[in-house]
Amino acid sequence: MPDQNAVIDYKLENGLRVLLKPVHTAPVVSNWIWYRVGARNEQAGKTGISHWVEHMMFKGTPTFPKGRIMLEVNRNGGVLNGFTSQDYTAYFETLPADRLDLGLRIESDRMANALIDPDEVTSERTVIISEREGHENNPAWALHEEVKATAFHVHPYGTMVIGWKDDLHQITRDDLYHHYKMYYGPHNAVLVIIGDIEVDRVRERIDELFGPIPAGPTPPPVSIREPAQQSERRVVIRRPGKTAYFQAVYHVCDGTHSDAFTLLMLEAILSGAGFGGPATHRSARLYRALVETDIAVDASAGYHPSIDPGTISFDGTIRHGHTLVEFEAALETEIERLKVEPVSAAELAKVLKQTRAQLAYTMERVSNQARWLGWLEMLGDWRQFDALENKLAAVTAEDIQQVARRYLHTSNRTVGWFEPTGS
């Protein structure tokens, strides 16, 4: 388990936050750069722009022409990726320990020098639309998009990270370049390096490579607030298909609120502690109530803490021969049970042990350790990591009951049904 004392936490003069942690268990290092930009920073008409900029970060700088970054990382025995979420954009390279310098050169270079070449923008437009069309083929994804858009009237969390298709047709090269220059400054980024490193040497190289990059503009704050939901919202997609899907979301607090820990425990009680390890959901309440009873082939609760107030979601795939009505009723029974009946001490103990095991599994990879620290820092403070187990252990049965009553009520939810036609 990473302990706080082992993390070296400092800032360069240009504002770049750096978190370093030597871990000498394997000759591997993971290098992550996190930018505080995602779908939540996007305006109507430009949705999907953060994700598109992420794609353009692989399409060339004067030093690393298009295609070069992936090739160089592979050539050095490494793997890499980038991803964009509602709240942040992150890039990583996991490399043999003696090749870390390549990762530092790539990330410092594209923090300042991405070309966002107009021809590459044109070619990537169809790639991203193709990515979206691949998602659209999946009925559960299509339902999720509709439910989000219905649950949020004004906040950007109502849009999928990939963006609306019309926006993808209209976003220009200048839009992308402006977005890049606004959000990719060192003062808006966190560099996290965990692995088999010599701290002094790495610090020197960070100074040399990232130090000269100017701070850049201060991004505008996201001030928009979703108005409180007044009554239940429902959305139904009727489309040719063979399987019915259910999703409901309830508005909840932001990820730094103390209720967030209670929501994580509530999620674990309903569908097992996740935290990135192998699933442990088959003894959890939703599986028993919805899958063991043959109503669904899977059923889960999902809570991901977010910067602004987000949602907790409930998902299900309906078993052939059963109905969305049955699923919704059985789910409702489980949710009501949380409100009226305290969770037993044994159930609480079980999910805490699951949490301890899952965290131990996850931390076996340096890349996962770096991912956890970076993500918690995006959300507020990476030091939460050490407190995580204790804060979860401090959640009481009464807390769970109160949080269920506070958030899981009908007028605060959006229910989505995917009803297949023609089967």
Added chain:
Amino acid sequence: MDLTFQSYTLSNGIKLIVKENHYTQSVVIRGRLSGGANLDPPEKTGLAAFTTSLMGRGTARHTFAEINEIVESVGAMLRFNCGRHLTTVSSKSLSEDFDLLVGLMLDGLTGPTFPPEEIERVRGQLITGLRELQESTRGLAQLYFRESLYGLDHPYGRPFSGTLESVEGITQADLFDFYQNIHPHEGIFVVVGDVVSDIVYQTLEATLGQWQPDYSPPDPTVPSPPALTKRVRHVKSVPHKSQSDLMLGNIGPKRTDDDFYAAYVGDTILGQLGLGGRIGQIVRDQNGLAYYARTSLMGGMGPEPWSIYAGVNPNNVDRAIDLILAEVRRFRTEPVSDQELADAKAYLTGSLPLQLETNEGVANTLLQIHIYQLGDDFIARYPALINAITPAEIQAAAHKYLSDDIYALSIAGPMTES
């Protein structure tokens, strides 16, 4: 790289490999036994998968719900699965719970009861899954690619997870029958993690080692699949979709074939390096036609496919196929460049530390070494094996296995069937 491990043989012939890793708090078990989907009777395709998914759902000692409660109360995972050739069992737990997991694993292997209510539950889940597959362009492209490549008369051409008809017809007696293909003869178990080798051996010898079924192991022989003699094209119409998926290719080498490494290095160049090698470069990077476009070389116990796949807009299917075929033609007729070869070798040899970072990664590597009898010094020899591959060997493998003229092609998407 330290990949020293301890080998043992249990009384019933199961080979046990243990690698201690005290940097972690966990332990991973991976077992491989006889009995895979190749043994499914043609009219009962999906039987192996059905059988293994029932093995943890009721044993002489516990019900499914009890097993879940025990396993999940300690944050562990236990799964029985099957491949085309083998039955597999895997678990992960904190090392303090190792004995508990061994006990449950043994129950599942030696005493599954196949309770009727669990059979019906799984049947319903499999049927829902098969109905979902009918809506998945990527899943359908894969399904019909295999059927086109091997034909339904060969086990490799039949759907692993069965069909709506076959799954409807499978009975409890079928499951008990198939179970008798799962046998410790030539079984391999790998244990990696925060454990002590000799204690693991003692624990498994006293439990798994005493498993002596009163039935014989199955004959694992699979007939060689017939080679394609003409181009086979299968179009599956899935209306109302935004994207089409396509898969194209031929029968590739077995993992143990002499030219496997040439094909493997070649495949890295054709469809892996960077964003999908040459295929990704031409289809995605240069022409912007797809989000994913790459290759797959399976190289298993038998001659598995060597294929190219992509997800593209329905209007771009023909263009993508033309680009892919042109790349296949070039790959067969021109030697790869020295630079491409150097890049592929650097990647394949340089990424070993990453593969061996976790207990799962080490366990998978040790399993490969023992399933394919690659030798205890395989990791030490691996860089030399890869570095010895020449452009001429890659071209020979490309020529032997791939073709831009005779190949199987399947397309699933919103188009007219032909």
